[in-house]
Amino acid sequence: MLQQNDMAMAVTSTATKKWMNPQFYLGILFTLIIAAAGTAAANLPVLNHIGGLLTAILIAVLYRNIFSYPEDLRTGIQFSAQKLLRFAIVLYGFKLNIDIVLHQGGLLLVHDTLSIIVAIATTMLLAKFFKADMNLSLLLGIGTGVCGAAAIAAISPIVKAEDEDTAIGAGIIALMGTLFAITYALIRPFLPLTPTQFGIWSGISLHEIAHVAAAAAPAGTNALAMGLLAKLGRVFLLIPLSLILSLWMRRKDRDESAKSAPFPWFLVGFLATSIVGTYFPIPKNILFDISNVIGPFLLAAAMVGLGLNVHLSNLRSRALRPLLAMFIASIILSAFSYFTLWF
Template sequence: MSHNIEIPAVTLQKSNFFKLYGGILFTFVIAGIGTIASDLPLFDKIGAMLTSILIAVLYRNVFGYPEDIRTGIQFSAHKILRFAIILYGFKLNIDIVLNQGGLLLIHDTLSIIVAISVTLLFAKLFKGEKMLSLLLGIGTGVCGAAAIAAVSPIVNADDEDTALGAGIIALVGTLFAIGYTLIRPILPITAVQFGIWSGISLHEIGHVAAAAATAGPTALTIGLLAKLGRVFLLIPLSLILSLWTRKNGQETAKKAPFPWFLLGFLITSIIGTYFPIPKHILSVISNDIGPFLLAAAMVGLGLNVHLSNLRSRALRPVLAMLIASIVLSAFSYFTLWF
């Protein structure tokens, strides 16, 4: 004789509440720890997001995945991620890009083409994983981890690839930014040219700011303008990737809905550009809230990373991305005179 045990609805509601909000809180706590730790020596060189990912990966491989709160962790990794990308749009001043960055947009377009094509070319030669290589190429060419986070749901990348890509791009970009500052004094270029070079070739906005600032405020301004052009090009690139994914087989197409969060990204860009919002409010949204939520989302992704897979999966794509970064730096440097 079998007995069916009924679980009270209230108990189920409490359980679901804990799974969702407990998981979200967990990612927020680790992101908070990562943000605080990023002010410490050494960690201040890699930033809050990468620090948060490293903590998440360490937790995953020491204590295992917290299955009891998986629902909330996945919510952070996917839903909050998209919201963070929407807030990222406040960083983009469309008016400045279109009115002052016309020539820079040409450089930016070439940078994206070179970065993605060279990364994929060498990944193919090295027999590296295609998806991780694609994400690294896009991150190198556009705007680092934010670009990887934006295109991952469009190209159906899994969480581990997204987390690996974001962490790798942040780390390598930091090394390149340091390298740029070290070689700047021996380069036969002006401060403005150095700013442009940084803006059209370095990986993250933070990397551009860190490197270009060493050449003065004018170099910093023109460097950020060049970088904003690459952020702007994330919109058409994402639409192209969306169309490509839809046409890449019927089964894949069903899994690739239109990336509506990019519409939100465009709307926040327009609001931040043309609406009279106080600068301090925009600063809090784009420099504090947005990056924190993106760090929390990356925690959710980082908890999926198995260190045992890192060497076998990431080594060849990383090598391809390093070569592409070097090629991009050299290519963009020589285009300064054209």
């Protein structure tokens, strides 16, 4: 009993020291500054095609590999990479209008479910064939199938992914999704698709919400509306997918006689914000600021914390094969979802 009390006091003392340490807050501020720099730099030519999230990650990775890791700021950086990340995912729930998905996206949910299954299964099979890193490949498969970097950020704590894998995965998804969105926009005039069909195709196959909007918007308002509706269905399916993975990890941990995986409570927050944003009368300007400004900015700051753990020397050995698997899987997903439009 005394030993347990001593351990509890030690944990409390450590937590108190962290909150009283100025370096802790400087570490958080450090990630926020880089996130702000990435967001601002994303308005520049070339960088405006890849977005603020990827730009912030790139700045963090470059800082880490040029100036080394700022050890004095470690506790604050880790807080951003872990706690701030979960909070950003909770705020991401405001993007999901559950009522619209359930009442207008019934058939689209079938397409969305097939997209997720195809993306994850194909990525993992190709990763196994290429002998790629399976953990990073799983993150990329989920990001491809569900909702890009946000899905990777949400799933990473559940599958106990390394910070470096999470940052690399988010960066790859953002870059690859941008490439595919540009390609979709370029080939649209040559496809025998109506604007509505093109919007649905974009929504059930492209990686991020921003990528869907970028590809579908030139096709008109109907295309954009259907694309975003289809994409929201995939975001909605993040909830059951996360619970399935959580149960799988718990069973896996029991089989390996390890500590059981914790329940992803932040997903309860994600569901709660989705319900609040859907059914409660929140002013549209406030809802817009939370879901399109504050949430993405905090997610960028969290990704900065993760990006500061990335070693460029590891990219060639660990990231190229998963990237190849994910790239081919994305092509297969695009082709598969295109042909399902006709059924």
